[in-house]
Amino acid sequence: MPRIFAPLLSAATYARWLHLAAGWIFAGVVLMIYPGTSTHGLGGILLRAVPVDVALLVIAALLPAMRRAEGVQARLLLMPEREQDIAAEPARSWADRRRTAVWLTGRVTLGSLVGMASILVPAAAFDLLTGPAPQIAGRRLPTGDGPTWYPLLVPVLLFGFGWLVVWAGRLQLAMAVRLLGPSPAERLAAAEERAERLLERNLLARELHDSIGHALTVTVLQAGAARAVGDREFVAKALEVIEETGRQAMEDLERTLVLLRDTAGAGGGAAAGSGTGGHPGGAAGDHRERPGLAQLPALLDTARSAGSPVEARIDLPPGQLPGVLSREGYRIVQEGITNALKYAPGEPISIRIALREGRLELRCANALRTAGPSRSSPRRGGKGLRGVRERAVLLGGEASAGPEGGEWVLTVRVPLRLGA
Template identity: 45%
Template structure:
């Protein structure tokens, strides 16, 4: 029984009631013009229900009509702050203007349904409220208030018992009709296929942006921490004040660059829509090479072609790939000889990083393999490819990117 009475205690039941009654304004306004509301016959009520339909369909053609109906449905047909039940969940009703004739047709069907349902609920409300007042008058000893189904000779207490029954029947009808209207609103005013695709694209873009930020942080901070660990270990092993000073200087420079990258990413996360700002490109590869050299690696670099003319996305992503490649060398092979080849030729950018394989494989950590996976993902997004393999006794990373 409490579950049956629960809808009667929710504010949304009464906002739905009001929403349906508002839909009856148009047919009653038209009825005042024709055929009138003075003792209407069943045929008159049929005309009252049918005559406003062409007018409603004409309004539904206006794109803004869908927005207006969607906003009203969101506010009055679904639980929310106004209903006293928290923020509520997404009702699944669009509040965008009609963008196609399919949207207009669905809006027209919704407006006609709202008109007819509103008229029916208004008539039922009027009949049951009238009956309630009649029963209340009979219970008070005033039988002449209006007609009623029981004879005047019936005991007053019987009328008094029937008053709440009439009210409960009315509220049950209202609650049921309101629930049906909410379901109809989801079907007729729900997002169109185009809107669903647009929302899916937005979600995909947000996921791609999150993956991009994760890769940026992984590459930048991973490189900085790897350099710091290698430099600190080398300085402790060398026990040379001069070498220690150079190691601390390299750690400071690498850490400062990582902090700049971190601040840039955090600004993007804090302020939606903020541009990502300047990111290092392949023209600044010298900083990466010097950082690796300062960590003890013997880097042999060869650059051919104009790096300054590379497209921005290609230059920035190639910088991150080179950064991750050098980080992997320091992390897994240590201070070894590294050969880096960067070539711009035939509308392609080719990047090769080659180093000797370590004598013993490093133990796999939580992030094992994520660096190479990130390089492959970056290359694929640009329409290129990245391959990593053993070549004799060496490890080779080859990246091939189109410039267009």
């Protein structure tokens, strides 16, 4: 029972009824002002007024703003489950105008039928209740010997009319979604925008993971070493490294938050928070540039100060590496060093960076620890390695990581693309 009566009491039903009535009003105005409709029967009225209605609706549909006005009105009164199902944009193509013309014609037709029922049904219910000779649509009902049972038809009549309005409103909503909904091109653009927003959030999350994760790893190792050694000079050096690492992490965090605010303020557009090649770090107004491979010496010194010997060989001709590769390469090496410090503290780290056959190759290796509380783990499910692979794929390259001959080796190869 609640399922039967709930739609009749829903606010959406009456809002949609109002939307249907607006279409009926348009048809009624044409009937009142078009000459000759008052002297003809129903058939003559339809033959004279319907072509005029259709012609006026088609002309109105040619206006780009009409589609937007109808979309706004449909969103407000038809109450779709998702507003995105009904577009509120002006017509941009002839296909949009054709769909708008079909929508207007269907809306007025359905609204006229429901509008006439909205007059005839209450009038018939009133006659059944009060008339000495009850009538429905101008036809007198036979009274016979027992006319008193006719008032019992009133609830049935009103119930049927209520469900007519419910189904007409649902049909109107389905028409709006079909004819006023986004076009295939608009749906594709919206999907691309959502994918771009997701990619932007993933990039920012990866930046925070790499930067803050490295800073915390170095800080924990330095603090633990300082407590274990107890030498005043070593403690002072460790505190200096912790301070510098924390300052760099704060700058990275602030830069990432600026990019996040810019992206949110621009509605997720790529131009607001993207650097060169769609990567964060190149937004206008950001006075701190993301670190690149030129800043590797400071990164390597940080690893050495944490107690891990680092041997690096960097073979990069000056001026031949695009900025995006330099920045992403720095983050990849940083993640490799962070993993080495986390899983094999104190073990030697080997870094190799070179340009070979039009590709940038990065290799970060560290000796596997086989004993002790910090024994190396496989590290296959970490977010850092997954982020490295994502960076490599976005740059058109590949990444691999795993044990090789007593070492844990991270290798990344990406194509060299000038101007990327």
